[in-house]
Amino acid sequence: MNNPLQKIREKKPLIHHITNWVTIYDCANITRAWGALPVIAYAPEECTDMTAISSALVLNIGTLTSEIIDAMILSTSVANEKKIPVILDVVGVGATKFRDDMAEKILDFVYIDIIKGNYSEIAKLAGEDTETKGVETTSINADPVKVAKGLAKSKSSIVVMTGKEDIISDGKKIYIIRNGHEQMGSIVGTGCMAGSIIGVFASVNSNYCDASKDALCYFGVAGELAAEKSNGPGSFSVNLYDEVFNLSDEKVKNMMNFEERQG
Amino acid sequence: MNNPLQKIREKKPLIHHITNWVTIYDCANITRAWGALPVIAYAPEECTDMTAISSALVLNIGTLTSEIIDAMILSTSVANEKKIPVILDVVGVGATKFRDDMAEKILDFVYIDIIKGNYSEIAKLAGEDTETKGVETTSINADPVKVAKGLAKSKSSIVVMTGKEDIISDGKKIYIIRNGHEQMGSIVGTGCMAGSIIGVFASVNSNYCDASKDALCYFGVAGELAAEKSNGPGSFSVNLYDEVFNLSDEKVKNMMNFEERQG
Amino acid sequence: MNNPLQKIREKKPLIHHITNWVTIYDCANITRAWGALPVIAYAPEECTDMTAISSALVLNIGTLTSEIIDAMILSTSVANEKKIPVILDVVGVGATKFRDDMAEKILDFVYIDIIKGNYSEIAKLAGEDTETKGVETTSINADPVKVAKGLAKSKSSIVVMTGKEDIISDGKKIYIIRNGHEQMGSIVGTGCMAGSIIGVFASVNSNYCDASKDALCYFGVAGELAAEKSNGPGSFSVNLYDEVFNLSDEKVKNMMNFEERQG
Numbered sequence: 001m002n003n004p005l006q007k008i009r010e011k012k013p014l015i016h017h018i019t020n021w022v023t024i025y026d027c028a029n030i031t032r033a034w035g036a037l038p039v040i041a042y043a044p045e046e047c048t049d050m051t052a053i054s055s056a057l058v059l060n061i062g063t064l065t066s067e068i069i070d071a072m073i074l075s076t077s078v079a080n081e082k083k084i085p086v087i088l089d090v091v092g093v094g095a096t097k098f099r100d101d102m103a104e105k106i107l108d109f110v111y112i113d114i115i116k117g118n119y120s121e122i123a124k125l126a127g128e129d130t131e132t133k134g135v136e137t138t139s140i141n142a143d144p145v146k147v148a149k150g151l152a153k154s155k156s157s158i159v160v161m162t163g164k165e166d167i168i169s170d171g172k173k174i175y176i177i178r179n180g181h182e183q184m185g186s187i188v189g190t191g192c193m194a195g196s197i198i199g200v201f202a203s204v205n206s207n208y209c210d211a212s213k214d215a216l217c218y219f220g221v222a223g224e225l226a227a228e229k230s231n232g233p234g235s236f237s238v239n240l241y242d243e244v245f246n247l248s249d250e251k252v253k254n255m256m257n258f259e260e261r262q263g
Numbered sequence: 264m265n266n267p268l269q270k271i272r273e274k275k276p277l278i279h280h281i282t283n284w285v286t287i288y289d290c291a292n293i294t295r296a297w298g299a300l301p302v303i304a305y306a307p308e309e310c311t312d313m314t315a316i317s318s319a320l321v322l323n324i325g326t327l328t329s330e331i332i333d334a335m336i337l338s339t340s341v342a343n344e345k346k347i348p349v350i351l352d353v354v355g356v357g358a359t360k361f362r363d364d365m366a367e368k369i370l371d372f373v374y375i376d377i378i379k380g381n382y383s384e385i386a387k388l389a390g391e392d393t394e395t396k397g398v399e400t401t402s403i404n405a406d407p408v409k410v411a412k413g414l415a416k417s418k419s420s421i422v423v424m425t426g427k428e429d430i431i432s433d434g435k436k437i438y439i440i441r442n443g444h445e446q447m448g449s450i451v452g453t454g455c456m457a458g459s460i461i462g463v464f465a466s467v468n469s470n471y472c473d474a475s476k477d478a479l480c481y482f483g484v485a486g487e488l489a490a491e492k493s494n495g496p497g498s499f500s501v502n503l504y505d506e507v508f509n510l511s512d513e514k515v516k517n518m519m520n521f522e523e524r525q526g
Numbered sequence: 527m528n529n530p531l532q533k534i535r536e537k538k539p540l541i542h543h544i545t546n547w548v549t550i551y552d553c554a555n556i557t558r559a560w561g562a563l564p565v566i567a568y569a570p571e572e573c574t575d576m577t578a579i580s581s582a583l584v585l586n587i588g589t590l591t592s593e594i595i596d597a598m599i600l601s602t603s604v605a606n607e608k609k610i611p612v613i614l615d616v617v618g619v620g621a622t623k624f625r626d627d628m629a630e631k632i633l634d635f636v637y638i639d640i641i642k643g644n645y646s647e648i649a650k651l652a653g654e655d656t657e658t659k660g661v662e663t664t665s666i667n668a669d670p671v672k673v674a675k676g677l678a679k680s681k682s683s684i685v686v687m688t689g690k691e692d693i694i695s696d697g698k699k700i701y702i703i704r705n706g707h708e709q710m711g712s713i714v715g716t717g718c719m720a721g722s723i724i725g726v727f728a729s730v731n732s733n734y735c736d737a738s739k740d741a742l743c744y745f746g747v748a749g750e751l752a753a754e755k756s757n758g759p760g761s762f763s764v765n766l767y768d769e770v771f772n773l774s775d776e777k778v779k780n781m782m783n784f785e786e787r788q789g
Contacts, residue, residue: 014659014660014662016660020303021284021287021303021547022287022288022291022303023288024547024548025288025548025549025551025552025714025715026288028548028714029713029714029715029759032712032713032714032759033712033758033759037659037660037661037662038660038714039618039621039660039661040546040547040548040588040589041589041618041622042589042591043590043591043592043624045592045624046590046622046623046624046625049621049622049623049624050621050622050660053621053659053660054660062303063303063304063305064306065305065306066306066308092302092304095302095312095313095316096304096309096312096313097309097312098306098308098309098312099309133277133300133316134277134279134300134301134302134313134316134317135300135302136277136300186295186296186508187292187295187504188288188291188292188295188301189288189292231505231509232296232504232505232506232507232508232509233292233295233296233504233505233508234500234501234502234503234504234505234508235501235502235504235505237501237504237760238501238760238761238763238764239760239761240760241713241758241759241760241761241763242757242758242759242760242761243758244758245712245758245759245760246757246758283566284547284550284566285550285551285554285566286551288551289551325566326566326567326568327569327572328568328569329569329571355565355567358565358575358576358579359567359572359575359576360572360575361569361571361572361575362572396540396563396579397540397542397563397564397565397576397579397580398563398565399540399563449558449559449771450555450558451551451554451555451558451564452551452555494768494772495559495767495768495769495770495771495772496555496558496559496767496768496771497763497764497765497766497767497768497771498764498765498767498768500764500767501764
């Protein structure tokens with residue numbers, strides 16, 4: 001029986017983040033709320049040592065610089081050697097050429113286990129003709145399921161595409177996640193948090209496609225429960241942390257809402 | 264009829280921030296709470312591209328470095344070309360010579376549409392003999408209305424001077440804003456948020472003096488409503504986000520409290 | 527009579543931070559909640575000027591780089607000259623060699639008045655054979671009271687060792703603090719906040735050993751009061767700020783829970 005939350009709380013995995021400066025606290029704090037331990041280290045002198053003692057590496061290019069990208073590549077190369085799962089959130093790809101280039105650079109130099117982004121970010125990475133409005137998704141012309149599956153196949157990675165419905169693919173299987181609540185989009189940071197949470201779940205489940213599905217369902221359930229009690233983005237954020245902390249595998253099981261398609 | 268909130272929610276303007284690391288999340292999150300889209304990008308390789316697709320540029324020197332100042336100047340020069348409004352919050356001017364010099368450098372190299380600071384920061388910029396206690400305002404000897412108006416005239420910019428009463432001037436007209444609540448000073452970040460909010464309102468109203476007046480009145484009203492329900496700075500911060508999110512143009516109209524003086 | 531809170535609110539001391547990017551807002555905001563004024567400045571061109579006008583300097587190596595360490599040393603040398611108390615939080619010492627080396631570098635070049643860390647960080651600094659899991663404490667073999675006292679003696683500094691029971695020593699006297707609540711460990715940042723709070727209390731009490739004891743008792747009391755009203759880490763964080771803001775010296779006096787041992 002699959003009880004990811006119980007496993008996380010028992011293992012207390014260390015989740016190494018090299019992430020943006022906007023939502024860095026939220027990424028750390030939500031990691032802690034699940035029972036895992038966040039750590040941030042990006043200096044070139046230590047980032048690989050921190051990766052080596054961690055159970056997952058979460059990368060997020062939301063406020064990238066070329067030095068940060070170098071640290072990400074250094075850390076990922078150690079993670080690849082040690083079979084530590086690496087999640088890359090390609091925030092803002094499609095908005096500037098620099099983001100497109102840096103995301104490509106990472107994907108060229110090292111192996112990313114789980115590539116995550118919103119619809120327009122993933123579509124751009126997959127070579128579709130699209131743009132991202134800053135770090136916000138825009139509508140895409142292509143079929144999102146095909147885009148996710150195609151990119152997963154070409155990169156031999158798990159692809160996680162977040163939006164109203166989240167789409168996850170390993171190149172063959174497709175998960176469509178229908179948990180979550182529109183209030184999650186009323187605060188900054190839920191997208192970045194989702195990357196951290198996928199890292200947390202991947203640290204206790206070597207099937208990263210299933211781990212990503214569980215992560216987004218669990219987080220979505222917490223969002224649904226929090227939304228019921230909230231009057232706006234301030235109280236929603238508070239309730240979201242409380243609900244994540246008070247989740248149990250049993251509670252989530254009855255509320256998971258996803259579809260599985262075989263390719 | 265002037266309905267700035269409706270316009271913001273319809274346009275969903277992208278607001279590019281190059282700001283400090285302390286309140287960066289709050290600047291982004293409050294931008295989102297009004298219905299606008301925040302983005303932060305400061306790498307020299309991309310900051311100008313991000314400015315070019317944005318509807319306002321918000322600069323804040325709260326944790327400045329010389330590299331960040333260079334990125335601000337690069338981005339502002341693009342904003343100037345494209346007639347995108349630029350707001351500069353001169354946090355801590357008067358506290359160290361470096362801040363004074365860097366604020367001057369920006370104002371020398373590029374054009375700032377809206378210069379914002381607290382009483383002692385603006386007085387220092389205007390050449391008055393004053394000091395700032397870290398990033399906190401100190402009392403000034405000069406008449407604040409004259410200081411704001413004089414600086415606005417000499418720089419051909421809008422000047423926004425925040426304090427117990429906020430003073431706004433375009434060099435001729437003066438607005439004195441009496442909305443707001445002392446609890447807004449009990450948390451870190453409301454001053455920086457005000458800069459972001461001015462950026463949001465200026466992105467939908469090309470009269471930047473009126474946009475600044477609306478921004479501070481609307482934010483002040485939200486602060487007043489939040490304070491009624493709060494027991495301290497923790498709950499005040501939560502309620503402030505909820506109130507901003509739930510404002511409407513109609514609700515604010517009856518609560519706006521400002522005086523207009525013609526120069 | 528010792529009324530630290532009254533003194534803080536009267537003096538409104540400026541507390542200069544050079545700290546990590548994860549909890550920087552919380553360090554600033556909790557400083558404000560006590561009635562003190564936070565400021566962050568790390569550029570080499572201004573950090574010493576900011577220290578010179580401050581009443582305490584709080585250093586935290588949670589997301590260190592070699593440049594940040596240089597800024598810390600520059601600022602501390604000014605603080606040493608001017609007899610401004612310096613607190614160093616050795617976050618993550620024991621996790622990577624770089625952190626060990628940089629903490630040593632600071633302690634070799636300048637004088638730190640108050641060295642703060644969790645059990646495994648302080649044990650590592652004291653030369654014990656131990657490791658830190660990222661930035662989380664691990665159990666140590668040595669007697670923690672002996673470790674704290676020994677390090678205090680060898681460095682001629684106050685040592686603050688945080689954990690289930692906090693241990694404070696000046697090399698002779700020992701305080702064991704039993705205030706606090708396990709919910710303080712459910713959110714990221716309470717450890718870093720404790721460093722800021724010690725800075726705030728040391729700015730109004732030149733007996734830094736007693737100031738550290740007061741800081742941790744007062745913060746612990748706020749944590750206990752907040753925990754009673756909270757449903758999880760989200761509401762706990764909100765209530766913690768409210769409780770700190772609403773504390774009084776009288777309220778805390780009846781709830782302080784510490785033991786004093788003479789060496």
